[in-house]
Amino acid sequence: MENIKRILVVSRVTKESQEAIRLGVSLSKKYGAELYVLHIIHNPFGLDGWNIPVPSPEKEYEKILQKTKKELDALVASEKKRGLSINDFIKEGEPVKEILKVVKEKNIDLMIMLTHEQGRLEHFLFARGTDEIIRKMPCSVLLLKKEPRTS
Secondary structure, three states: OOOOOEEEEEEOOOOOHHHHHHHHHHHHHHHOOEEEEEEEEOOHHHOOOOOOOOOOHHHHHHHHHHHHHHHHHHHHHHHHHOOOOEEEEEEEOOHHHHHHHHHHHOOOOEEEEEEOOOOHHHHHHHOOHHHHHHHHOOOEEEEEEOOOOOO
16 A cells, blocks of 8 residues: 555545545545545436426435535545645545546545445435446555444
């Protein structure tokens, strides 16, 4: 792991992503590596053909997204105040393509992302991305196991 100079943490803009960011911060400090935090926003409600007879799922999704993003921003800002250089940015679109693009553009050596057994909603929101990302990555991948919430 001595050759790790650039670490990318993939955040799905969920509360659980805080653990992946904290691990990225820790490894970045330990190895003196540059840290990048990529917030992936995959909005399933932006797709054509939606006709769900429920009160505005898109608005609810936006509220949750904004609140979580604010919490993740606070975590990143806290580490920046302590002197850690963190490059964080948001990409909206198909997660596998966006992550792969960033890994190549930034010449990432290690990517950290959260993985857990997906419930039906998470599988719907994030698709089968984890398996596809792992197969296509040109760098090492560290998966942080997270148990699904029971409540």
